[in-house]
Amino acid sequence: MVEEQEERLLNGDEATAWAAYHVEPDVVAAYPITPQTIIVERFSEFVADGLVRTEFVSVESEHSAMSACVGAAAAGGRAFTATAANGLQLMNEILYIASSLRLPIVMAVANRAVSGPINIHCDHTDAMNVRDAGWVMLFCEDAQEVYDTVIQAFKIAENPNVLLPVIVSFDGFLISHTAQKVKVFKDPSVVREKFLGGPRKPAKIKLMGQEVELSLNPKNPVPVTFGPLDLYDYYFEHKRQQSLAMQNAYNVVKEVHEEYARLSGRRYGDGVTVPYKLDDAEIAVVAMGSAPGTMRYVIDEMREEGIKIGLLRLRLFRPFPYRDIMEKLKHVKVVGVFDRAQDQGMMGGPLFIETRAALYELESRPKVVNYVFGLGGRDTPPEMFREAFDELVGISKGTVKPFIRKYLGVRE
Amino acid sequence: MYSRNKNSGVVSTMYYEVIWVGRGGQGAVTASRILAKALNKENIWAQAIVFFGAERRGAPVYAYNRISDQAIKYHHFVTKADVIVIFEPSLIGLTNVLDRAREKVTIILNSAGKSIEIDGKLKEYQLAVVDATSIALQLNLRVAGIPVINTAMVGAFAKALGFPSIKSIKEVINEVWPSKIGELNAEAAEKAYQETKIIKSSMVRE
Structure with a gap:
């Protein structure tokens, strides 16, 4: 209710x-x-x-x-x-x-x-x-x-x-x-x-045969310690458990x-990703944060023109939802990943690198290109996204040469 | 009503973007929020937006609204405006705010009635003028010596645009300051609403 x-x-x-x-x-x-x-x-x-x-x-x-x-x-x-x-x-x-x-x-x-x-x-x-x-x-x-x-x-x-x-x-x-x-x-x-x-x-754990609270609770029958020295004997196991968590x-x-x-009464996709007009899309845009709000207006406009474009907003970034990305983007021809983050010395922005890595697992892979945009609060108007989305359409039609990474909205 | 051009994707019977320009300390940011709250009361969707840089008391400060009959999902700068609210005439020459006017624009100006030369810059506009400073001084509305004109300017907005109702604005003001201060500010909004004059209406606003 x-x-x-x-x-x-x-x-x-x-x-x-x-x-x-x-x-x-x-x-x-x-x-x-x-x-x-x-x-x-x-x-x-x-x-x-x-x-x-x-x-x-x-x-x-x-x-x-x-x-x-x-x-x-x-x-x-x-x-x-x-x-x-x-x-x-x-x-x-x-x-x-x-x-x-x-x-x-x-x-x-x-x-x-x-x-x-x-x-x-x-x-x-x-x-x-x-x-x-x-x-x-x-x-x-x-x-x-x-x-x-x-x-x-x-x-x-x-x-x-x-x-x-x-x-x-x-x-x-x-x-x-x-x-x-x-x-x-x-x-x-x-x-x-x-x-x-x-x-x-707090969670309960078994310690020396007794059930204790996983906290620094003085009422615990057996004292619990947080953060003791953890060397080559157990550190790796603890990291592995963290990874499982x-x-x-x-x-x-x-x-x-x-x-x-x-x-x-409110939902954001399935809580992990929020797809928009992706089912029949040939071109997909991947982004996080507030930009997808503005992007959806541009997608609506292009859809009215008959262009099959859609959006995948990631709500969850860690753990990285790579299976969702594979599943939701397996049918598209071109993916544009929009990173609002620095990419110094990297192949592209962090979102791009991980999205591209996830899609590598597919038998038939889409082209995946990266746009770095909006650094330091640089404006993100719909016209700017339209320009990039048109480029993605060009890649799908073979009229624009694919690239790895571009910077959107910067003076060069 | 204004419909935003198709380049921006919104198909809506109602869509306005508003720029408030005042000096640091005059309450432009609060004005944009009071307006948004009053609009929400009337089931009109509004964003109230503020971007800080190196703002300080006395320097030009901007606040913005987006207003629509539908939920607004835009998250980028308001660059052009359908309504520009100017807290004092000196800000016209000091800023480039009039360059940000859309073709059909409503300008709401706090001025003691001096004539304002803006004809050369704009094609079609409606100019609404109110002496908000005098209203604030009459009601002894001051903070740190500065006349409080922001609530009066929200009242002037209601007169110039025909919405939201002055009733909603006064309700919001009284909710924000549930005291004598609220009453005085509500009175300032009401007075401004009554006294705002449309002194130039060369445009046709359907």
């Missing part, structure tokens, strides 16, 4: 703060950085107004913010933080520790270019720099999806078959600072009690998305 909701005018940051309010984490530790700052500003107001009983920890850096979340989550708490760009880079060391300790922390990232030169606007380079840190990563298209996904992230993270931290990404300014109508649950207990089942319940996350993302949809 769909639960009662109310409409609010919220930007992506405020939608995140509302999601956190409705989840009511035990601990929020954060350091402000544009374009994320509104998240922790609003959340600290919810704390000050007594709407949540969260312990709000103001720290002196993002490294400490993530460290405080590690402590809180290791103690069995539900922990949340938010950051962007350079703040995320400063956290990097602790990101790997959080995932290897199997701590279900949730973090919102308002995607922003990484300095230098210093820039506060959107691209995905910040998130891409931490793509191997062992976090589940989801990318949202608008503020409504941000609210929904932040709530889902806690349930994904805390699933006993996953126990991994989750990043929820959304485009800086384009989503973080753009207000739109967002539906939020009228009663926070729908989120806290009905969906999440009350406070976090990441594989498990794939199905859990889908299940949690579906369970949430029953409460909210």
Whole structure:
């Protein structure tokens, strides 16, 4: 049954703060950085107004913010933080520790270019720099999806078959600072009690013949340690387990998305990918974040002209949904992958490289080309996408020579 | 009603893009949000958009709206506008905002009634003028000494465009500031709504 909701005018940051309010984490530790700052500003107001009983920890850096979340989550708490760009880079060391300790922390990232030169606007380079840190990563298209996904992230993270931290990404300014109508649950207990089942319940493990809580709980009959030295005797096994947990996350993302949809009435594809007009497409576009919103208008326009073009938006980036990509793009002739991230010294942007690798498995492979676009907040108008999509049509007809990578919307 | 050109893909009976230009501290960003909230009350979809760079008090600051009868999924810059709201005449010469006007544009200007020379720049336009500064001073609406004109400019928008209703705007203002401040700001919007004059209407807006 769909639960009662109310409409609010919220930007992506405020939608995140509302999601956190409705989840009511035990601990929020954060350091402000544009374009994320509104998240922790609003959340600290919810704390000050007594709407949540969260312990709000103001720290002196993002490294400490993530460290405080590690402590809180290791103690069995539900922990949340938010950051962007350079703040995320400063956290990097602790990101790997959080995932290897199997701590279900949730973090919102308002995607922003990484300095230098210093820039506060959107691209995905910040998130891409931490793509191997062992976090589940989801990318949202608008503020409504941000609210929904932040709530889902806690349930994904805390699933006993996953126990991994989750990043929820959304485009800086384009989503973080753009207000739109967002539906939020009228009663926070729908989120806290009905969906999440009350406070976090740490997983149970067998230790020295006894069942103990996987947390730093002094009531445990046998003490549990987090983060001891782990050398050539066990480190590899622990990494292998982490890898399995990441594989498990794939199905859990889908299940949690579906369970949430029953409460909210909203779905984003199957929670992993969001296809648009792909079934009979000869040309496919692959992208993440807010750009697919604008791209769909261009696709509609080209469809009216009889051009068979479609879009595959990835909502889940880690674990990388390579089977979905193979399945959904196996019938197309040309694939254009749009990376809003730096590609320094690489064959192309990160999304391109992984998409192309996934498609290599197919018996009959489409042409796959890469566009790097929108760095540092460079505008992404429909006309720009149209130009690129026309080029993809040209490749399918043999009138345009295929290439590996191009830069879209840059002065050369 | 305005229908966006086919190049942009929207087929809609109603589609507007709005640029607000004020000086840092005058509340252009808040104005765009109040407008969006009031529109939402009337089941009209709106985005309220802000991009920060090196904004500071006194320097030109922009805010934007996209308005439609359908959900808007565009996520890129508002480059051209159907409506331009200017918080004081000096911003016309200081910025290139009028270069961003669509062919048929409504300009809403806070001015004490001085004549404004913009004929050369624009083909077809509707000019709506309101003395929002005097309204703010009459109501003693100031923040850090600066007259608060943003709520009055939202009232002027309603008069110039014919939507949303001034009732919805006042409701939103009172929700945002549930106090005496809200009442005064709602009064400023109402006064501006009453006093806004369409002094030039060389265009035909269907």
